[in-house]
Amino acid sequence: MGTQLRVADFNFDLPPELIAQQPPAERGLSRMLVIDRRDGALRDSRFSEFPSLLHPGDLLVLNDSRVIPARLYARRTVVRDRREPSGLIEVLLTEPAGADTWRALVKPGKKVGIGERLVFPGPLGEPALDAEVLERGEYGERLLRFAPVNDFFEVLDRIGHMPLPPYIRREDADADRERYQTVFADQRGSVAAPTAGLHFTPGMLEEIAAKGVEIARVTLHVGLGTFAPLRVDRLEDVKLHRERYSVPSATAEALNRARQEGRRVVAAGTTVVRTLEAASLEAKEGLLSAASGSTDIFISPGFRFRVVDALLTNFHLPQSSLLMLVSAFAGRERVLEAYGHAVGARYRFFSYGDCMFLG
Numbered sequence: 001m002g003t004q005l006r007v008a009d010f011n012f013d014l015p016p017e018l019i020a021q022q023p024p025a026e027r028g029l030s031r032m033l034v035i036d037r038r039d040g041a042l043r044d045s046r047f048s049e050f051p052s053l054l055h056p057g058d059l060l061v062l063n064d065s066r067v068i069p070a071r072l073y074a075r076r077t078v079v080r081d082r083r084e085p086s087g088l089i090e091v092l093l094t095e096p097a098g099a100d101t102w103r104a105l106v107k108p109g110k111k112v113g114i115g116e117r118l119v120f121p122g123p124l125g126e127p128a129l130d131a132e133v134l135e136r137g138e139y140g141e142r143l144l145r146f147a148p149v150n151d152f153f154e155v156l157d158r159i160g161h162m163p164l165p166p167y168i169r170r171e172d173a174d175a176d177r178e179r180y181q182t183v184f185a186d187q188r189g190s191v192a193a194p195t196a197g198l199h200f201t202p203g204m205l206e207e208i209a210a211k212g213v214e215i216a217r218v219t220l221h222v223g224l225g226t227f228a229p230l231r232v233d234r235l236e237d238v239k240l241h242r243e244r245y246s247v248p249s250a251t252a253e254a255l256n257r258a259r260q261e262g263r264r265v266v267a268a269g270t271t272v273v274r275t276l277e278a279a280s281l282e283a284k285e286g287l288l289s290a291a292s293g294s295t296d297i298f299i300s301p302g303f304r305f306r307v308v309d310a311l312l313t314n315f316h317l318p319q320s321s322l323l324m325l326v327s328a329f330a331g332r333e334r335v336l337e338a339y340g341h342a343v344g345a346r347y348r349f350f351s352y353g354d355c356m357f358l359g
Helices: 047-053 152-159 195-199 202-210 249-260 270-281 321-330 332-344
Strands: 031-035 042-046 059-063 065-067 071-077 086-098 101-107 117-121 127-136 141-146 187-190 214-220 243-247 265-268 291-295 310-314 355-358
Touching: 031 047, 031 332, 042 047, 042 332, 047 202, 047 355, 059 249, 059 270, 071 127, 086 117, 127 152, 195 310, 202 214, 214 249, 214 270, 243 270, 249 265, 265 270, 270 291, 270 310, 270 321, 310 321, 321 332, 321 355
Parallel strands: 031 355, 059 214, 059 265, 065 187, 265 310
Antiparallel strands: 031 042, 071 086, 071 117, 086 101, 101 141, 117 127, 127 141, 214 243, 243 291, 310 355
């Protein structure tokens, strides 16, 4: 047997100033590094040239999940000793867990115990939401039960903040409500953007369709796994959080036609890859069908791709599961070489950064 890969084998040096703190001045103006998977050739390009890399008959698959303003601030009430609310607590909703119940990350979380109430103030300081802590997990995880309100998501829209990743070291701004969202976002439920989709404009999607490229959608709601670092050394010990996904029947039919006719399936983002490859594992006789559920699929070198032929993706964090997925798709050494080139060429990294196309 060969040497087993470790999480540390997916590290690279990244100067902090290359981590994009703001989106481009206009959507779609990012740079794009093109990698030919056949020979490893690298070419510097711009995302505006992306349609030229697509062939008539290609099937481009997008993730239409919509980011919710999932970052909230609360005051805690310690029920057991009847103290008044004190101290702001940051609460990041990560996924629904039943009627009025959500999983969340709480910070600082050490003193937020089971049975406590968290009160979430509105713009004028009035109580807008009220939640009880039902369970306590590791690394700040909590299970919260909210007191019923008429329209929970309307309240979130009013008092919540866009959940920018922790490497964006600023508070969210009004502009992030639009820019940290794809133009085709539809199905509400993500707590992080499917970032490859952030580059597309309505005009580019029209250009792609006019070229004879078929466009289909899936949904994968990005959850806690985006924020949780890998806390193991060996790849075989990696366990990802489950994320909810859906493949509509029209998309399943389009995928089956494309594969039967030998046309390329192009994934716009790692979330699309995970959705399609997870659904393919459930396929009967090789044919995809409409599906919805949750997946914790972990794609790393050695994985056999069944559906995806080309990938558009942003640059990912060192030692992250997403970097491992891209390495599985194009080869670890080749991908790390491309990342080294991107660092040297001063590409912008992560959610609001530039992208790469692996075809």
